[in-house]
Amino acid sequence: MKDSADAQASLEAVLKDEIIRMYQEVADDPAGEFHFFHGREAAELFGYEAEWLDRAPAGAVQSFAGVGNPHERADLKAGETVLDLGSGAGLDAIIASWGVGATGQVIGVDLNPSMCLKAQAHAAATGTNMECHEGRMEEIPVADESVDVVISNGVINLSFRKRRVAEEMYRVLRPGGRISITDIVSAKQLSQSIVNDPKLWAS
């Protein structure tokens, strides 16, 4: 049992590095070729409003690597606190900040500290007050019952411990709070060769 737990922890550590590497690459080389659509092309594909994409900092738009549009059903209201799980370069957090207005608050969480800095710089460039915490979605560095809405875009599928992520989202939400997330799911069990290959899993 301990061997199994150790192997899982070891795989998770390698996966963390691979996820940081892959999404850092998207941020550093937005013109690069990836197997997924990214940047403005992807955001337009998922129905992000042109006005949002024109208004947001170019760096945040270019680094966008989501799989859908969590804003579509987030129904954000002025004054709400939003948590963006896996905030990346900050596009979704910035759009959310426009939804909650000056009386609201947006908190980002990302595995990669340099992405947090980038997101905060992008947010500051739009006059948005966004705080971003380096952390894992399995241990969200946010207090119990402190947010109204959790949004996330293409991130939870990267976790080996999705049950834990669901429990953490529940913990940080206030009673009556909600989630609006877009993510990748698989109808079939992935083969062990994929599960054990951080490069494939991070993809």
Next chain:
Amino acid sequence: MFALLEESGFTRVKSAVVPRFRFRQQSTQNSAEAFGVKAVMMTALKPAGS
């Protein structure tokens, strides 16, 4: 994921396929389809009385 949300206490869990999602490379898209991989939007509530 749907079941995990319900088991974690969320209610009114809803999901819908993101219709326009696809991988850029056809070979990746083919592999994804073979595994039933798709993008979904999920919404759920934490009960007010919890």
